[in-house]
Amino acid sequence: MESPRFLSAEATRQLREQFGTPLYVYDEATLRRQAESALAFPNPFGLTVRYAMKASPNAVILRLFDSCGLHFDASSVHEVDRLLRAGVPAEKISLSTQELPDSFPKYIEQGVSLNASSIIQLERFGERFPGGRVGLRFNPGRGSGHSNRTNVGGRSSSFGIWHEKTGIVQEIVARYRLTAFRIHTHIGSGSDPAVWEHVADLNLKMLRHFPAVSVLNMGGGYKIARMPGETATELAAAGRKISAGLTALADETGRRIHLEIEPGTYLVANAGAVVSTIQDVTDTGSSGRAFLKLDCGMTEILRPALYGSQHPLTLVPAGDTNRQERHFYTVVGHCCESGDILTPAPGEPEMVADLELPQAHIGDLMVIDGAGAYCSAMATGNYNSFPLAPEVLRRTDGQFDLIRKRQSLDQLLANEIPI
Ligand SMILES: Cc1ncc(COP(=O)(O)O)c(C=O)c1O
Numbered sequence: 001m002e003s004p005r006f007l008s009a010e011a012t013r014q015l016r017e018q019f020g021t022p023l024y025v026y027d028e029a030t031l032r033r034q035a036e037s038a039l040a041f042p043n044p045f046g047l048t049v050r051y052a053m054k055a056s057p058n059a060v061i062l063r064l065f066d067s068c069g070l071h072f073d074a075s076s077v078h079e080v081d082r083l084l085r086a087g088v089p090a091e092k093i094s095l096s097t098q099e100l101p102d103s104f105p106k107y108i109e110q111g112v113s114l115n116a117s118s119i120i121q122l123e124r125f126g127e128r129f130p131g132g133r134v135g136l137r138f139n140p141g142r143g144s145g146h147s148n149r150t151n152v153g154g155r156s157s158s159f160g161i162w163h164e165k166t167g168i169v170q171e172i173v174a175r176y177r178l179t180a181f182r183i184h185t186h187i188g189s190g191s192d193p194a195v196w197e198h199v200a201d202l203n204l205k206m207l208r209h210f211p212a213v214s215v216l217n218m219g220g221g222y223k224i225a226r227m228p229g230e231t232a233t234e235l236a237a238a239g240r241k242i243s244a245g246l247t248a249l250a251d252e253t254g255r256r257i258h259l260e261i262e263p264g265t266y267l268v269a270n271a272g273a274v275v276s277t278i279q280d281v282t283d284t285g286s287s288g289r290a291f292l293k294l295d296c297g298m299t300e301i302l303r304p305a306l307y308g309s310q311h312p313l314t315l316v317p318a319g320d321t322n323r324q325e326r327h328f329y330t331v332v333g334h335c336c337e338s339g340d341i342l343t344p345a346p347g348e349p350e351m352v353a354d355l356e357l358p359q360a361h362i363g364d365l366m367v368i369d370g371a372g373a374y375c376s377a378m379a380t381g382n383y384n385s386f387p388l389a390p391e392v393l394r395r396t397d398g399q400f401d402l403i404r405k406r407q408s409l410d411q412l413l414a415n416e417i418p419i
Pocket residue numbers: 052054055073075096186188189190219220221222262263264265266373
């Protein structure tokens with residue numbers, strides 16, 4: 001029988017025994033390996049790798065990446081607060097946010113850098129910090145994502161300053177005597193490497209409009225292969241192309257631009273799994289479907305319901321048995337929501353598909369792999385009042401450490417005010 005990506009059947013059973021299900025488990029060795037691989041991104045004049053912490057924000061993961069030498073990308077001041085509380089130095093944090101609250105100056109004063117993501121944000125920064133250093137997030141005019149919902153470039157996207165507004169940006173920068181030190185673009189999650197390369201060329205052109213810029217941040221979006229047959233972005237190839245462009249710019253102008261990338265998915269997606277238990281088996285008659293109902297769902301992993309994204313599912317029999325017989329199953333989550341599906345049809349997010357698995361019984365385990373990014377972070381926590389699931393880190397010596405407890409009912413109700 002097939003085995004889960006980084007968990008053996010025995011380890012999966014041990015996890016349930018120790019912590020119950022559903023639970024998230026992360027693999028330290030994979031996290032470290034991915035960090036090392038990102039740090040090898042080719043660059044001619046220096047590289048900073050920022051972890052886009054929105055992908056998975058547990059403090060243990062933040063500290064682990066901090067110790068690997070990564071810096072951080074935060075998407076809100078709340079994420080900045082989490083990083084600071086985890087002990088990450090403010091100077092390692094860059095903020096690119098859709099919502100810049102009035103409290104933003106206190107973060108800048110501590111050393112956090114801002115990528116102004118709209119003209120208004122740039123004006124606000126200039127008013128508060130005349131003569132200050134600021135990054136500029138541009139929408140380069142092209143975007144690409146694994147689904148339209150993760151495409152954050154082009155005319156239909158509100159992320160960043162539209163690339164044709166360089167004149168207005170230059171005027172604001174001059175008016176407030178700002179140093180625009182960084183250009184930043186992020187075009188989407190799971191972006192097409194060809195579009196990414198095209199945007200790299202656009203960014204090289206953009207650098208010419210801003211002679212004081214010394215840092216180019218190319219964002220994240222690098223694809224990883226969750227399912228068999230999927231291809232991962234080759235970081236070395238992507239890096240060679242942008243490095244050649246930066247070298248050419250240096251030869252021509254003498255500007256030695258420092259490169260930044262800020263992957264989320266690439267660093268954590270295949271380092272995480274959801275471990276769940278099959279809690280019901282049902283069917284819709286002889287010409288219908290057979291369903292496996294898990295004790296997790298969109299409350300732990302929303303991506304299949306939201307994007308129709310595909311995750312490898314591995315059945316782990318409750319006992320140490322060898323199941324010869326195979327069946328087709330539609331796998332669903334535990335929420336009272338028809339969209340709570342774990343086997344959406346590939347390419348047709350609104351339809352369900354069947355998956356061939358060993359014959360399943362109530363009490364068997366199901367491991368959902370490729371669940372390290374945007375799962376714990378983005379799930380519909382507390383829908384149907386399900387408590388947030390615990391998180392566990394598998395250390396390099398195989399030991400499991402609990403890094404987040406299961407939420408209690410008291411915690412779930414803590415902010416309600418009985419009147
Ligand atoms: C500004 C920014 N940088 C980096 C990322 C990370 O993207 P990914 O997880 O696809 O690498 C995101 C994701 O949405 C983002 O918004």
